Amino acid sequence: MGLSGFEVSIERPTNGGGLSTEDMTLSMGPQHPSTHGVLRFVVRADGEVMKEAIPDIGYLHRSIEKIAEKVGWHGFIPYTDRVDYVAAMFCNHAWAAAAEKLGGIAVPKRGEYCRVIADEFCRIMSHLISVGSMAMDIGAFTPFNHAIREREYINDLIEELCGARLTFHYMRIGGVAWDLPPGWIEKATAFLDRFEPLIDEFDDLISFNKIFTERLVNVAVITPEEAIDYNLVGPNLRGSGVKYDVRKDEPYSIYPEVEFDVPVGRGELGTVGDCFDRYIVRMREMRESCRILRQCLRQIPDGPVIAKVPRNFKPPAGDVYYRVESARGDQGWYVVSDGTAFPYRCRIRTGSFTAISMIQKVSRNLMIADLIAVIASFDLVAPEIDR
């Protein structure tokens, strides 16, 4: 049914004329307020929709791998903290364990328990930052502050344990540097009693908030095959549905003696492998860490915490590839020894490095606001990427 006399025809030049549009090239970083560190993304965008976001890394490259060759086996331990300063215990652990494997040193049981306790507290710390920053990037500033408040309590605990709040330098080749102080186990248990209900509170506050889930669900879906192809590890991999955790599948230290589950993304609010899955896997991993911690704090035996290792530590020539399940996934440390007191080569393959290599592919046809969500859901930290 048409109204006569009201037909309008619009002349549009059809051969090459008309409005032409160009893509905008934006540079996101290296300074920007996201807490993920000095990263730069060159974004080619058509308005709000990105054609591509190309990561440009190297702004935090500190040649840690070369420094290993210069400072010796023991002297490298403080440098390992800086490989991933958000979750530094894992790097300490990996280096010490790799050196022990090369040198054939057995760590006493109590030392292993102290290591795992420190590791799991560090995992909670790192995940708090991760979920807090993710909420902050999506615009909710409150959960970030609450997460940091809880992290402050863990900082106090760890400070009592090893004297540092961020770069711990706690583990040594052969065990750990200091034993648990008197009363520390009670304080740690009291903290866990306080913290576990607060994870539920965090969930109530933000995890299933409609606006939050709308930002994350079905964004940047990564299939398990793609995740394995791009060598995603840790919560990124488990968020895509692949049930692999170094602590369970290739256990090291005393992990065979503790019981815990490995949370996997199930696509409960969207598709398996979207940003929400990666986020909720981290929330659940915090609960599992609390479980592991309670068991360790109960089961910890008495004894020495460090084996006798000579100051002039010279492991026999050889190489080892040691993996730890860090907060960001499986960190692989390939350490080559040539029989001297200085490591020949230390190569660290971190979860964030492989995750950021996937951004270029994942970012096609996302919006710029989604890029922030993806970066946060991958839990990238610049020190791990650049070393």
Add this chain to the structure above:
Amino acid sequence: MGLDAAAIHSALRARFGAAIGDLVGAGTNASAMVPPDQIHAVCAFAKSDPALAFDCCSNLSGVDYPKQSAIQVVYHLFSYQHRHHFVLKVNAVRDDPVAESVSDLWSTADWLEREVFDLLGVRFTGHPDLRRILMPEDWPGHPLRKDFVEPEEYHGIPTSRESLLKA
């Protein structure tokens, strides 16, 4: 449920014969040498063969061995299907290190090989975008080499300063 290192080694030997070196090491560190111009074929077989099914290149490192005048590229392979490991090592000639790229087999090798190129200078043939990744684009030299000497300055910025301890 996966194969052990000896079984993987014999499967590779069965396919490629003497090109695969002897099995060195044990357990998760068991490795074998592969010539640099066959690494792509070996990796392709390792990935596609259903019994091996190495669907993940877990790590790709480069190690500089000036005494053997080689730069060794180490491939740590892992199979999520069968949960087994293997390590392949390639000795590239140190004067002009070249190896075949495996970035078409595992997408993660793209950036990992770029890093080996950047820091050690190994050129990977068939790589889609081989350029520096950590160092600036115009940095001279490859820093992780054992004989690397730091340049005096970079674009006018000096790379060392006077020791504050001297009188």
Add this chain to the structure above:
Amino acid sequence: MQEFVDGLIASGAVPAGVPAWVAYLGAMLVFGGVVVFGFVLPVAGATTWVERRIMARIHSRIGPNRTGPAGFLQWLADGIKNMLKEDIVPTASDAPLFKLAPYVVMLGFVGAFVAIPFAGPLIISDMNVGIVYVTSVTALVVVGILMAGWASNNKWSLLGGIRSAAQIVSYEIPAGLSIFPIVMLTGSLSMQTIIGHQGWAPWDWHVFDNPFATLAFVVFYVSALAEGNRTPFDLPEAESELVAGFATEYSGMRNLLFFMAEWGNLYVIGAIATTLFLGGWQIPWALTDAPALRVLLEFVTFFGKSYFVGVLVAIWIRWTLPRIRVDQMMTMCWKYLVPIAFVNLIGTAVWMVVFPHGVPAVRWALTAAAGVATLGFLRRVRYHIKRAKLQRKHLSFNPLSTARVPL
């Protein structure tokens, strides 16, 4: 206001040879100045203090507590600091537009105060198109924001400016559509008439007049938040993406003007919502007869209602909810709010035809429902406070210090 000035002229306070329009103009400038400098700017400034303290408590922190009692002078200190800062104008920016933009934005929000009814006689100009004037003037901020985004010569500012322009212009539609039911109910656009049509009791307010008006209030409030660039709609100034959006390149006083415009705008939103929906400054006749006391009580009522609705609830929402994405925001506006606003409009019109004098039972029912909801909410708040106190006693844990930690 006009009667007041006429009274001054008649009583001889104005010199004889001065024409009336000069007297009117002078009075407008004086009263406008009093309102702006005596009310608007201090309220906008003090709102920053209120926001920072409330935000801090929500964040389980303390907020400013050193400058002055409970940190109350913090906003003065910030104002002085910003005035003393270096005024950076980027060389590659479009300097005239860059410098003009904050003033246009301020104009957009200060201009609305001319028509805001603070009490019975306390309105600078009771125009017969009052409400349309207010919505038009507050839309001027779009021009200022676009100027800021463009003139900064910064792609991220441009993105922020364009996002903001799209947002404000889009949300004008549901906001305007939500105003029309009230205009229909009252039959006039003038602010004082709209308030006069309501009563002091909650069931005489427009918001509880009929269900469509209640919905219109909700739609209006959401749209007004979006127009004010407040979370959940603060994408134009999304910190994690765009530093400060269109205001990235601004420093010192110019930046402060943008922020004051945002906080002052909150008050304008509250004032409009109170005028249209919540009964304005109406107080019971029985309370008092003395005119001065009446004016004071009306002013306090109006200020209390608009501050609570406009500022406190907006602060509360801001620090609870994350922000929504640009396309989701546009979807919400055009696919959800606009149709609902149309339904409200037509629904109110039908209601007025079917029940020309309204239905008191419906009014009481809606008021009772709101009262029940409020009571239920307050009980829940009490429950949470009690639970927090229990938690604090049981699980108070602080290994290294004895400081009191807010839960």
